[in-house]
Amino acid sequence: MSSTTLGASSAHRTQPPLLVAGPLAWMRANLFNSWLSTAVTLALIYILARAGIGFVDWAFINAVWSVPISAQGVIDPTDCRNIKGVGACWAVIGDKWRFILFGRYPFDEQWRAGVCIALFIALFVVSAMRRFWRKELALIWIGTLFVIGVLMWGGVLGMNFVPHDTWGGLPMTLILATFGLALAFPLAVFVALGRRATTLPAVRYLCIVYIELVRGVPLISVLFMASVMFPLFMPVGLNPDKLLRAQLGIILFGAAYLAEVIRGGLQALPKGQYEAADALGLTYWQKMRLIILPQALRMVIPPMVNNFIGSFKDTSLVLIIGIFDLLTAAKVALAEPAWQGYSTEVYLVLAVIYFIFCYSMSRYSRGLEAEFGRSVRR
């Protein structure tokens, strides 16, 4: 209301006095406010410093970055053997990174899978920007996913056909996660609404049974069921592909959890919002689309992103049914005799890749939350 007067009066002291705020004051207040906390702080600093120095020694100072390869292409990992336990052997990454990233995708065609990774990331970045939140975004998604399909499969435009049981690595993880999230989300919205549809008891019980069934079993068993048991029930010849079945399992699994989160948002919304929409004569779907869901979904962004992060990492469980995702590719790479025993280095790299994706989601949701918080409270 009176931002001008506020601005004028605060212009005199834009900087808080020293030692009331600022890092020094913060440290004094939180880390050194008594001799006990000073002792704990110093002990922790010592432990962290030791661990940090140890890690730097291992990862950088003593590390082996490459090993000689003979003219016949035989790797000689003797250097790595000699420093095992003292230094990291990054040579394994240098030798195997393309296999880890792309799995068994034909070596000469791997640029296609690489372009797909870039396309996925571009798609995420574009979707994250609010200025692209328009109807056209759905078209962008369909278009991009189509291009990704064409690139991965090939068989047109002079690209060799690559059957999808040879896909693998990061593109596979991104495919499983992206379709998993993109299709689980709308399904979850419908299930959450169905679960609250008191006037349609059949729909309601169906949704409850679905949610409770899925929540009652671990994802591993859903995947096993999808890959081993499901084909037993299907007539011969009508047997959807293993990857498709695993993808369906991931979607159905993720949607059940997401539905419960969304239901929480629907319940948290004041009853008055539903009543005001009803009193204005909006239909059920208008009420949900225009009034209820926009508010309910904003409310549950943090737990939803929490779910997204969880299901992103859960895609790695397809390892157990032999789908070649990032984790499977890494495991297979490590099975090579020359590189046995260097799993730490490989898993560290995998952890960094997963961390980049998950942490970006987390940061993004925090930003979104703040932005929505502003627009509602304003």
Next chain:
Amino acid sequence: MSQAVATDRPPAISLDKVNKWFGALHVLRDVTLNVAHGERVVVCGPSGSGKSTLIRCINRLESHQEGRIVVDGTELTDDLRALDTIRREVGMVFQSFNLFPHLTILENCSLAPIWVRKMPKDEAEALAMEFLTRVKIPEQAKKYPGQLSGGQQQRVAIARALCMRPKIMLFDEPTSALDPEMIKEVLDVMIELANSGMTMVCVTHEMGFARQVADRVVFMDRGEIVESGTPHEMFETPQTDRLKLFLSQILRGH
């Protein structure tokens, strides 16, 4: 005061021996009430007497279990088409405003005309501005509800309901969530609306408002209509002990 009331036409709202239970709780007992077109009815009564339930039955935010409710010639049943018709004709203003916090004031007001009346967007926005001007806050159109005072929000809520051009307006204690200094600005809007000939059913304890605009005051207690009459009859010569007790409590409260 009741010269504008059309008594020759069928009533705008007609409740005939309406009964409603919440579980085992009998909240409306044989309620019979007719409201003529253009009539202004004020409903009062102690807390929990069923006033809100009564007016929420009129636009079927609550459903009744026995009896008949006919609104503007349409009987309220489980039929969805009847429900659609009623909700277009009946506007409602709530105690807690219930504006949509994620939409601007203008969007709050133009939403229902656009989606329910299928009005083009610019036409709906012009209409919204017209009613926002009538409730004297056109300058707030681009703001969000959270930026407005309670009194302003309630005036927006009235404008939002009026944008559907309803024949009947229901008010459920529209001023009781407001600070005293804001009550008048809302009551002024309601008085102006009453003077324009709108059919109104209003739950309120604002006796001054009742005296000034009501054609009839209805007193409810424990789910029954105990007494009804002109404001003058009701406040000067109450017949039942329950109304006398209620009035003495209200007056002491002021």
